[in-house]
Amino acid sequence: MNRFAIAILLALTVTIGALSERAHAEPRLALVVGNGAYTTVTPLDNPVNDASLMADALRKVGFEVTLVTDSSQNEMITAISQFGSKLRAAGEDATGLFYYAGHGVQSFGANFLLPVDIELQDAADLSLVGVPAQAVLRQMFSARNRTNIVILDACRNNPFVSIPDLSDNGLAEMKAPRGTFLSYSTAPGDIALDGIGGNSPFTEALARHMPTPGMPVETLFKAVRVDVLKETGNQQTPWDTSSLTVDFQFVPAKAPSAEEVELRQIWDTVKLSKDPLQVLLFLRAHPDSRYSAEARELLTALMEKETQPTAQATPAPQQESEPATPQTSERDMIETARREGTASAYQTYLDAYPNGAFAELARLELQTIVNKEQSTDPVASQPQQEDAPAIAEQGSPATDPGEPSAVIAFNAPLAMGEPDIATRSISELITGSPKFPPIEGLPEAVWKDKTCAACHQWEQANLCDQAKTYVADKSRTIEKQHPYGGTFKNALRLWAEQGCP
Secondary structure: OOHHHHHHHHHHHHHHHHHHHHHHHOOEEEEEEEOOOOOOOOOOOOHHHHHHHHHHHHHHOOOEEEEEEOOOHHHHHHHHHHHHHHHHHHOOOOEEEEEEEOOEEEEOOEEEEOOOOOOOOOHHHHHHHOEEHHHHHHHHHHOOOOEEEEEEEOOOOOOOOOOOOOOOOOOOOOOOOOOEEEEEOOOOOOOOOOOOOOOOHHHHHHHHHOOOEOOEHHHHHHHHHHHHHHHOOOOOOOEEEEOOOOOOEOEOOOOOOHHHHHHHHHHHHHHHHOOHHHHHHHHHHOOOOOOHHHHHHHHHHHHHHHHOOOOOOOOOOOOOOOOOOOOHHHHHHHHHHHHHOOHHHHHHHHHHOOOOOOHHHHHHHHHHHHHHHHHOOOOOOOOOHHHOOOOOOOOOOOOEOOEOOOOOOOOOEOOOOOHHHHOOEHHHHOOOOOOOOOOOOOOHHHHOOOOHHHOOOOOHHHHHHHHHHHHHOOOHHHHOOOOOOHHHHHHHHHHHHOOOO
């Protein structure tokens, strides 16, 4: 594997982590207002609950929150002014957020937020007793910071329908200053629901999605829109408009660990190779990784390709090639085996389709299951006598696998086992070809006449490290077959016990 590439990816991981920490370190300021206890117009049940829920959600994602509830006009104006001052002092990297729940109306295309002490007899007085929503945008824009978010859950029923020139429902759409994201709980001119529970459907959905890591603000509000449409039976459609110039996430994406980066690099290399053996070995090494499903799909496709008949150079007109795609019943049977994950299910498939498109995959899974069952069976895991190294035909004495009787060197003949093994050294054997499939059921095209180096980076040092695992766990020398047989694995164990000379 390319160590330089891994180093670069690890460096990127550190950089991403640093950026995530920086995102939380940048100032985040929020003013949250909830008005419900109106004295001269219809009171609302949920705005104070909504403001409290939103304040709590914002604190959890790193905002410094000022919460104002059931406020008078003077209290609202003072809070907005102080919020603007704090935002200007925080610098250009700060993020500002204003949230309002309560009554809101529009007049001549301008939006007004209503304090709880509002008294209105004539539409011309609205700007004198209400709070212009534009005043909030003006304060935020004056801070010259990169990111501002305005959320208005203020499109309930119009409390002034009896006053001439105030018969419009909902709010008017406002122009978002540069660097601002504007969100309304419903479409311009429409009415939002106060909610039949403790919170409005809009605010409840927003608080639910806000902690999602790595979700851009635009995507988050799209998810809120989907939830509100579902909750209200398509009666309420949240609306937003944006002039943001930078990306913003309430919770930055979690940086991948070094192990995750390395595993991704390994899988990318295996996937690009399109080598069934490498995919099989990857699945064996990482059976439950996030890439297992993709690896199995790729393995299936590669196995199907291996089993397709080779096209004839000059096919006879009357001959028709077999269909490359397995029959539906065969697919159903292999899918059933995968779902059940039992030896009997895979054996049922193999009995029905011994040469089917998925036969190699079924044999691999069956062998894996059998090996697992044997490893948990105390009787099956006991070493068997026939797996002990054979007597060398050159006259060497019998060797007990647990008691080395001669020095085994990396470049010297083993002098144990079958003639074609006993007369060769470890260094010669690792450059040779397997005697039988390294994994049961593997097509010959994958392993026949291939060198062991095709799937192992065997050198004296790392081969010694592998051999030492047989010393620590002697049962491993007989648990799994080896392409050179059990003699070679026992020889490696003895070699490691002697210090890998």
